[in-house]
Amino acid sequence: MIDGGRLDRAKKSPIFNELKSKSTFFSQPITYGPHTISAMHAVFSGSYGIRTGTNSYWSTYQFKKEKFKTITEYLKEEQYHTCADIVNELVIPRQGFDEFYIHDEYKDDLTQRHQKLLHEMKKISEEQKKFFLYVQYSNIHTTISEEVLKVYNNFSEEYFKNKKVNEQRYDNLFHSAEKYLNKILKTISELDLFKNSLILIMSDHGISTGEKIGERAYGAFCYDYTLRTFAYFIGDRFISKEISQQVRTIDFMPTILDYFNIPTDAKYEKMDGVSLLPLIEGQSYDERIAFSETGNPLNGKAPPKEPNIKSIRTTKWKLIINEYNNTRELYNLEEDPDEENNLAEKGLEIEQTLWLEFLKIINNS
């Protein structure tokens, strides 16, 4: 998982484009939460944090583990050896992992560390065992934390006036991520681990380079530069193609379960996500609404405990509900991908349609 990986950079990257030729590339997966904790808890459970309990930076320990089963738990029950290497214990649900490592984001060389883990997984597979390995590339996050989060606030003039500097900073970080990915893919190939595997390369959320005053990095707003991510699925059933219609990152888990014919456990709550295999295989598939939410700290020093900005999105439209000041934003994403022209309260029927979809999600949660 490339923490903070922007879609626009992936689309321009030769490394990612080469990956695209070997995979099913999703160019419009929408994250539930534009920050790692809520984003990845949603991915691991296939469900929105509004139901699972992990809907903010603060709520890792409020994940309702007795009601929501994670992909790790499913795979563990299928006799997979499960291993994770992540930046912090808060970022993913721990249940089901045999090995759960926290790397030092300042000191550890993630390329070497993850290559080593791949070698260990190879040994496990040679013992006729299956494995599930989750690794987080956190270096983009680390530098953004040091050079942006700790230096500026969400309204710093110095930050927002220097967009070129921000972009250059991000490009350098993304370039390092490309090098990391290239080496990891090479190692997978050398170890012959592409065979008989499902490999998912994804990002959890994007990162701002100064697009909107009020958000210097991520987690404050629900605009597309943080909500829109990338995902590349590699495996026997994943033919080389790009799927540009909207999907949700909560759909990844049911897709994996479907791929391996693992039935869902009726003792747990039904997932919000749905399998994308029919879409991948060219069958008929109705686009699903993507719901996202986050907690804007506003003028505070810490993110709030509950979300105060919500978003309902389709491929073409997005309705943002700013609960902190009771305003709304509506964007035509096809004509206005940078979300600059707010069409809310202009009497457009789509606003009411999306509002009703929002109510369904809120009240079915």
Added chain:
Amino acid sequence: MKPNILLLCIDSLKADSIFDENKTSLTPNIDFLINNGISCRQAITSTDYTITSIASIFNSQFPIDAGVKKEKNFNVLEKNNLLESLRNCNYNIYATIPKSFFKLGINFEFDNINTSYEDSGHKFYLSLDLGEEILKNLRSNEFKEPWAYYIHLNDLHQGTNLPEEFNEEKFGDGMYDKKISGIDIWIGKILKNINIENTIIVLFSDHGDYVRNISTKYKTVNFEFSKLRTISWKIGKKIPSFLEPIKRKIDLKAKDILFKQKLKEIKQELTSHEKRNLNLQRSDYERRLYDDIVHIPIIFAGHNFSKKSIVEQIRSIDIFPTLTEILKISIDQNKIQGQSIVPLFYGKKVDEQPAYMESSIYAISDEFKEPTKPVIGIRTLQYKYFRKIKDPSEKYLFDLINDPKEERNISESNPDIIEKMEKIIQKIRDKMKSSDSKKMTKEETERVEKELKKLGYI
């Protein structure tokens, strides 16, 4: 000395059936309570289903996802419910309630031995053994003071028979009103067996009902429980549950045909409220939250109460905090959603609180393969709003002041009012969910804060 408490719930009793000046039932004993107590004329229940309603009252909490099925042996009563709070103040807690309540989640250890009666036959049980059983309890030495006695009477419930002794014109126009008269006679007997001055009597209902009888100066139409319906109901009970969806489809179709046929026979113009009452059943597949269902009576009588009518809107969840204020029992206000209405007893103002309502388990259970149609809503003194949960485009808004019978749906022309109501719904549900979710301990909060600092988020 602490007063005794009689919690008398008359299942399916509508507010206007006892408060309306033009009522046809004969209720000298209920009238006595009204004339010697505080009658809440605009009391609203939280739901259309008994168990959820009773839980809501005893917990002083709105239902959320009303009655979604839980595992066996679940308990709908929260730890600090009204009965438990009374017990903690040395009250002895007794009950006479339907046997089915224990299976459906009312799991409380009452202090009497015979707490329940068999209720599967839909009969007017008061006239069988039930009435005498209640009187025997009140006369016996088994009841130790101070006691709180919860009686739940199902005699008015849809489908119960009308004993011949009450089948006379003087008892009311239709079966529903006649049954109320019959229940009133037993209320009189109960009152004779208690020390009214030393008992707080709370008479209330869990929900109302549609009454299939219209009797005015100009119209008489009666679609009340017929033999044919009794037979079809008995047959329906024997159909296995996996055939339930088919049974419901047939039932709906049959009802629709029968209703249209009967309407043709009537030569009179009916209002939409009248048609609704003749046609709908509370347990229908499609639920609604009309006042016929949610507007219930609440009367506080006995003890030191004097006659007063409260016309402000109150909720059934307000019963618990009101009683505890009267009794000077302190409770954790953070664990309840109701508010005490004691200030209203003395003519003081209390901020009107919206009444949140949901329809019940049988509308949202996954057991039924058909798409089910539960509703949620909000009522204020001025407006009633409800909509389908799964299809919010189907919505209803009524101006209760100008349209008390809820005949004109003004939702399309009042989006701003709907928006306000939706915000109220969201606020209430968010509050319920946050109290439902696991709270972080101090250690957890500190640990999270430390990690978030490491990550640069604080």
